Amino acid sequence: DARVTQTPRHKVTEMGQEVTMRCQPILGHNTVFWYRQTMMQGLELLAYFRNRAPLDDSGMPKDRFSAEMPDATLATLKIQPSEPRDSAVYFCASGLQGGPGNTIYFGEGSWLTVV
Amino acid sequence: GQQVMQIPQYQHVQEGEDFTTYCNSSTTLSNIQWYKQRPGGHPVFLIQLVKSGEVKKQKRLTFQFGEAKKNSSLHITATQTTDVGTYFCAGPRLGTSYGKLTFGQGTILTVHP
Numbered sequence: 643d644a645r646v647t648q649t650p651r652h653k654v655t656e657m658g659q660e661v662t663m664r665c666q667p668i669l670g671h672n673t674v675f676w677y678r679q680t681m682m683q684g685l686e687l688l689a690y691f692r693n694r695a696p697l698d699d700s701g702m703p704k705d706r707f708s709a710e711m712p713d714a715t716l717a718t719l720k721i722q723p724s725e726p727r728d729s730a731v732y733f734c735a736s737g738l739q740g741g742p743g744n745t746i747y748f749g750e751g752s753w754l755t756v757v
Numbered sequence: 758g759q760q761v762m763q764i765p766q767y768q769h770v771q772e773g774e775d776f777t778t779y780c781n782s783s784t785t786l787s788n789i790q791w792y793k794q795r796p797g798g799h800p801v802f803l804i805q806l807v808k809s810g811e812v813k814k815q816k817r818l819t820f821q822f823g824e825a826k827k828n829s830s831l832h833i834t835a836t837q838t839t840d841v842g843t844y845f846c847a848g849p850r851l852g853t854s855y856g857k858l859t860f861g862q863g864t865i866l867t868v869h870p
Contacts, residue, residue: 685860733799748799
């Protein structure tokens with residue numbers, strides 16, 4: 643059963659520490675998204691790749707966040723240095739542009755707490 | 758910027774009652790998608806509507822896309838406890854048809870047995 647895999651599932655870290663979240667998209671999908679979910683802001687798009695090329699990261703605080711796709715099977719989201727306001731659930735999602743229904747599949751999320 | 762609003766924010770129903778959530782976009786959408794997120798879970802794609810006035814059904818769920826392609830609704834008939842969760846609508850950002858979604862704030866549905 644194909645699914646998007648995210649690690650870590652849960653992370654508690656101290657303010658100022660670096661956090662790296664990883665995502666393995668569904669094999670064959672050409673589009674990868676990073677979303678952040680908080681109670682106050684809901685689901686926000688942070689970054690978006692197609693065929694590994696970054697298309698849009700306008701939703702991401704540039705000074706501390708970075709997103710990359712080193713290869714087709716790995717996407718990373720890094721926060722350095724982390725701050726308490728970064729506490730949220732970070733979802734990776736993947737999809738195939740032009741695929742049936744334009745369906746996007748979300749991973750189970752990385753629950754980040756910065757203390 | 759583009760906004761997608763959902764009402765109500767919360768809905769509590771007795772099992773067996775019907776439920777409807779409404780979604781309104783500030784801009785015309787090329788398509789609209791609906792997702793369900795169970796408590797502690799992740800958004801799961803339910804359906805996409807593309808055509809003006811389109812109506813689609815999935816068992817007890819009925820999805821509708823407005824004629825002007827700026828609003829949509831999800832109706833659940835005879836709710837069950839398994840329907841509990843947050844229902845999100847999402848539309849593509851202006852100038853895109855795929856992927857870069859603007860999500861509504863969601864409607865949290867609780868069902869009392």
